[in-house]
Amino acid sequence: MSYEMTPALSEGVPVSTPGFSAEIPSSVVKSAARTIQILEFFDHIRRDVSISEIANALHYPQSSTSALLRSMVAMGYLQHNRVARTYRLTRRTGLLGAWVDPSLVRQGAIVNLAHGLARDTEETVILARLNDMSVQTIYVAEGGVRPASASVGSQHPVARSAAGMALLAMYEDRQIRRILTRLNSERPRGETAIDVADYMERLSDGRRHGAFAGPGSAPDMGAVAAQLRHDSAGDMLVIAVEGPEQRIMPRADALAKLIRAGLAQLAG
Structure with a gap:
């Protein structure tokens, strides 16, 4: 070739x-x-x-x-x-094969931030992007004694996690309501509909605080997520600290503070 x-x-x-x-x-x-x-x-x-x-x-x-x-x-x-x-x-392509020579990839500021947060929080930290109506994990930095069961490439519904809310919050409110209405109309039989008014209220609260707390990417997991605005790859990206719900949610405010501090350093 x-x-x-x-x-x-x-x-x-x-x-x-x-x-x-x-x-x-x-x-x-x-x-x-x-x-x-x-x-x-x-x-x-x-x-x-x-x-x-x-x-x-x-x-x-x-x-x-x-x-x-x-x-x-x-x-x-x-x-x-x-x-x-x-x-x-997408950024997922750029991270493919990072394990072959981590020294090359971990010089990147965003990946360094993920590993720094994993070390400081002793929890798993993921980078995720929006892929149609799903949240897709593109990088995982493991930490702690019981890491979250996140894996690169895994996807979950965008409206069902803290990372998904952080991603949706990048849209205008009218677009978000339209997305939530669509997801409700397409939800599997037996699945509870999204309360759009409640969702928008929690999303607004997350915007004000600069972080979004809620479910993680897997059952019984909790997460605190924040937006990573970086235009070079052209797609939306978030960073989230994940772990068992009973361990994450009581620490949500402290974890959000750590994430915001890391993002402030990243912004320089």
């Missing part, structure tokens, strides 16, 4: 899409190879791209490219801009 070199970017000068050799050996599963090649293409071009641009550069059928991109969005590796009709990598 090889790339053709492209001229350096210069203001006002259009740069053509880099060439890409997309030959796939006969011994390799085609769909697996194409998924990896798409990730490598993003890493090379380093900007948002459309379906047609990917299909043309990699010489894939447009229908196959579209199906692959939809799957990668569902898995949380790509983010789709429905207005511009473009795709980009």
Whole structure:
């Protein structure tokens, strides 16, 4: 697999899409190879791209490219801009393989913050993003004697956790109400409906305090979450301290204070 070199970017000068050799050996599963090649293409071009641009550069059928991109969005590796009709990598992609050489990734301020909070609180700390109507865990820093059962890639309904509330709070209130109404209409049979008025009141309280306390990402877990506003990856991100509910909730105010202090340092 090889790339053709492209001229350096210069203001006002259009740069053509880099060439890409997309030959796939006969011994390799085609769909697996194409998924990896798409990730490598993003890493090379380093900007948002459309379906047609990917299909043309990699010489894939447009229908196959579209199906692959939809799957990668569902898995949380790509983010789709429905207005511009473009795709980009998410933070989850950037953290993939961090365990191979942690020293490379842990130089990042956000990951350092997660590990610092895990050490100071002796609880599990997660980084999570919004993936459609779910909260997806993209990084876990374990701490304490009974860590929360969070795992990278796991997803849970956005309106059912502190992390989800922190993510939804980034939207305008009218959008949040519309999302909650949709979730109520689509909820599984037998599941209790979300009390929209109560939810909005708790969300407003979390906004005022700069942190959101409530359920964790798994049953019997509690969490305190806060927003991480960072535009470089283009998607919403939160950080949450999680642990057994009976251990987290009595400490919610103290944990929120630690998170806010860490975020203040991160902001510099």
